[in-house]
Amino acid sequence: MASADDDEMIYYGSVTFDTPIPLSAIADEHEALQVRPDLITLTYAGTGSGRSLVGIDTADQEDAWAWSNAWGSIHRTLEGLARRHGRVLQTNATFESDQRGRGILVVDEGNRLHDCQEGEDLQAHRVRACSCLSWEAPRVEATEHEQVSGPRAVPAGPFTDHVVICTEHGEVVCATSERGAYFHREAHIVGEHTASPLPLGPRPASEALPFGVRELIEDAAAELRRGRSYAPAGAVNHRDAAREYTRRAESELRAFDLGDTVAALLQFCVELRADFPQ
Numbered sequence: 001m002a003s004a005d006d007d008e009m010i011y012y013g014s015v016t017f018d019t020p021i022p023l024s025a026i027a028d029e030h031e032a033l034q035v036r037p038d039l040i041t042l043t044y045a046g047t048g049s050g051r052s053l054v055g056i057d058t059a060d061q062e063d064a065w066a067w068s069n070a071w072g073s074i075h076r077t078l079e080g081l082a083r084r085h086g087r088v089l090q091t092n093a094t095f096e097s098d099q100r101g102r103g104i105l106v107v108d109e110g111n112r113l114h115d116c117q118e119g120e121d122l123q124a125h126r127v128r129a130c131s132c133l134s135w136e137a138p139r140v141e142a143t144e145h146e147q148v149s150g151p152r153a154v155p156a157g158p159f160t161d162h163v164v165i166c167t168e169h170g171e172v173v174c175a176t177s178e179r180g181a182y183f184h185r186e187a188h189i190v191g192e193h194t195a196s197p198l199p200l201g202p203r204p205a206s207e208a209l210p211f212g213v214r215e216l217i218e219d220a221a222a223e224l225r226r227g228r229s230y231a232p233a234g235a236v237n238h239r240d241a242a243r244e245y246t247r248r249a250e251s252e253l254r255a256f257d258l259g260d261t262v263a264a265l266l267q268f269c270v271e272l273r274a275d276f277p278q
């Protein structure tokens, strides 16, 4: 579940529901699953208004490598569908990952998907005794909020999950621990229901950068990503290129006549982004 966000990976195989779910009941999730046809193919049963979603097949092509969080959001959508519609997930999928090698996808006893690396104990994933779920959310003070519910306990096989619902945004999170549910609840309240304390608002700070500067920063990031595929010595050229792009971004930025505050803020953004490992 909590695979590193900067891991590139690919899955081969299918994930299906034990009984297909009628499309008429799952318009939003169906739409969400359709945004990555490069990664997955949806499979259906029936025709016309009686059509149901059987599950997904991976595109099974070499260029279907993607960041693990893209795959993660597909899997979370399938888990949510299964939970809300009382289905059981089944899979025959395997994966390959840039950082974690090969392995198989496993459905745990509470109907969640885990990546089980080669050599790992499959049973530990089945009973949620694995490192996938070991992340412990920081403890937070719970805020009263009329739109965002407190965590509600939901049975998941032998486990208990904790669901938070927002009347405006729907399901905020289904966490495996109550503490995790509180954490995501507070993050949702701050992110979606609190006037932003920053002048930039909820936009990522990088969007506030002038275009030319942002482009150079993105070039630098791309070099760093390319450098990741090589052993440290082989990545030197990429890191040097990234540093050069960053230097150019900094000098570009000086050419803009931005108010003192904005300039300082943007300078800070650039420096923050330039601060990559040597």
Ligand SMILES: [Zn+2]
Pocket: 001, 114, 115, 124, 125, 126, 128, 130, 131, 132, 133
């Ligand atoms: Zn696991």
Ligand SMILES: [Zn+2]
Pocket: 147, 148, 166, 167, 168, 169, 170, 188, 192, 193
């Ligand atoms: Zn909300």
